[in-house]
Amino acid sequence: MFYFYLKALHIIFVVCWFAGLFYIVRLFVYYAETKDMPELQSSILREQYTIMTNRLWNIITWPAAILATIFGAWMLVEQPFWLQQPWMHVKLLFVALLFAYHYTCHLFVKQINDRTLTKTSSFFRIWNEGATIILFSVVFLVILKSAVNWIFGVVGIVGLSILLMLGIKLYKRIREHKNN
Incomplete structure (x- = not known):
């Protein structure tokens, strides 16, 4: 039963970690977009x-990463046979x-603090x-477990990646068209 408590805590902190990672990058997007604004607003x-x-980084994301890793x-340690599974x-x-x-996100946070962030919102x-790709990969691996199924999962992830990139390009074109 103790193992299931560890598993529950691990999943909770993984969810918090990913929530932090997803939102931190959204803040990076917003921060990068301030370059094109008037100085006072920027x-x-x-x-x-x-x-x-x-x-977000220091109160949620880092602690969640550490706790997810610990659990x-x-x-x-409780179930070492998992380490024998491919x-x-x-x-x-x-x-x-x-x-x-x-x-790498931590380095971007440091750049924001130092006012040296140069990457674009795109x-x-x-x-x-x-x-997103890492999350999909891990969930499919943990759920499917067999080598054949996770290979199909990885192929699906590559397909998902291509769809995401196409979606980003489409979104960028729509934004550029809207701004012109």
Whole structure:
């Protein structure tokens, strides 16, 4: 029964972690869009987005990442046979990618604090899909577990990625048309 409590806590903090990652990148988009605004408006919004970014990152996203990791590792200590499963190796690879994504977002937060962020809102719209792809990959791996099924899942994720990129390009064209 103890394992199920660990699993529940792990899932709760993974959800919080992803919520933080999804929203932080949305704040990056808003922050980047202030470059095209009049100086007074840009200054006010950048200050507000900096406050929001720091609160989200330090109060929700980092603690959720740490707690999700602790409870996930604890589950593996309680049930070490999971480490012998091939799908778990692939899942842990995606977790490593998630940490790389998280760390890169941390660097963007630092750039906002230092007022040196140079990426565009279009870049961040595409960047946001990285977390989506990792989330889909991990959920399919954990649910399907078998090698054949997760291969189909990965093919589906590639298809999803292509659809997301096409959607982003379409959205960009609609915004540009609206602004002209």
